[in-house]
Amino acid sequence: MKATIERATLLKGLSHVQSVVERRNTIPILSNVLIDAQPGGTLRLMATDLDLQIDETIAAAIDQPGATTISAHTLFDIVRKLPEGSQVELSAAEGRIVVTAGRARFTLSTLPRDDFPVIAEGELPTTFELPAETLKQIIDKTRFAISTEETRYYLNGIFLHVSDESTPVLKAAATDGHRLARVTVARPDGAESMPDVIIPRKCVAELRKLLDEVDGSVGVSLSNSKIRFDLGQAILTSKLIDGTFPDYSRVIPTGNDKILKIDPRSFMEGVDRVSTIATEKTRAVKLGLERDKIILSVTSPENGAAAEEVPGDYAAQPFEIGFNSRYLMDILGQIEGDLVEVHLADAAAPTLIRENDKSPALYVLMPMRV
Incomplete structure (x- = not known):
């Protein structure tokens, strides 16, 4: 694999994917980011913690297609410290990757791409679009009330469900037992038969960061157990919380x-x-x-x-x-x-x-x- 990419582009992509990676990992491959140089001038970056996965595609000059995995935090720190405006060359072979920019050269060990786990989405029957601004509003006005109590795991996220009132609506709610926040927006086309879902706190945090760079709409696809957000260059996939959110309307x-x-x-x-x-x-x-x-x-x-x-x-x-x-x-x-x-x-x-x-x-x- 051999690719050349502008530092700012690579840094932006890595900043998105590395934040999914946990600092302490008992499984070495989960500390790594998958770098896949694809023919046609795109570099794919992917990271996961087995519950949440981010897949981002950025433009690059590809001299030799191929893929490898490398420590996400190490590569991010290296690229962050490289001179502004520099071109970064990534060249991987035989369990090593060489990162070159100007006079700086780093040789790092890699793990094979075949060991990298990918979340199997399965069927995602419900698909709709939400404006990025609406999604920001939903998150900003509810996430402060998400519970951090691990024993009540079903409260550790934002509850999303549709409701038929005088007009069909989509509701988002979060509570920690002391306070409740609820936002109601018009139900988007395609969400009619959507199952009730609880989006985990970490997914909500990563999604909110990515939304700052999205102008138009976000594609949302979901099933009973998974949800996927299509944000243009980045795709965020997460497992949903397997639990029943309490009937909050009673309070x-x-x-x-x-x-x-x-x-x-x-x-x-x-x-x-x-x-x-x-x-x-x-x-x-x-x-x-x-x-x-x-x-x-x-x-x-x-x-x-x-x-x-x-x-x-x-x-x-x-x-x-x-x-x-x-x-x-x-x-x-x-x-x-x-x-x-x-x-x-x-x-x-x-x-x-x-x-x-x-x-x-x-x-x-x-x-x-x-």
């Missing part, structure tokens, strides 16, 4: 009649200021709701007390409720408009937060005792 409150309307920025900044003295363990902030104002307060046995008054539109009965300040700020950080609606019932009931009833995103936050 979305419908009768919360105490409504607070407030500027999300000033609300978030106030919560951030008073929670400076909150203990790392509880992060509890108390909201005292009174007519057209909220008194934010934190009491910490170690640090003392803090309070701040924030103006807001509130006309219901005064009462107090506590929240985890970080969870509250995570949700407020997703609100793009100048006004957020906080629908409350009492100090122990789930609270609904949204921009308005037309907003595609909706959040539920469980209160805390303070």
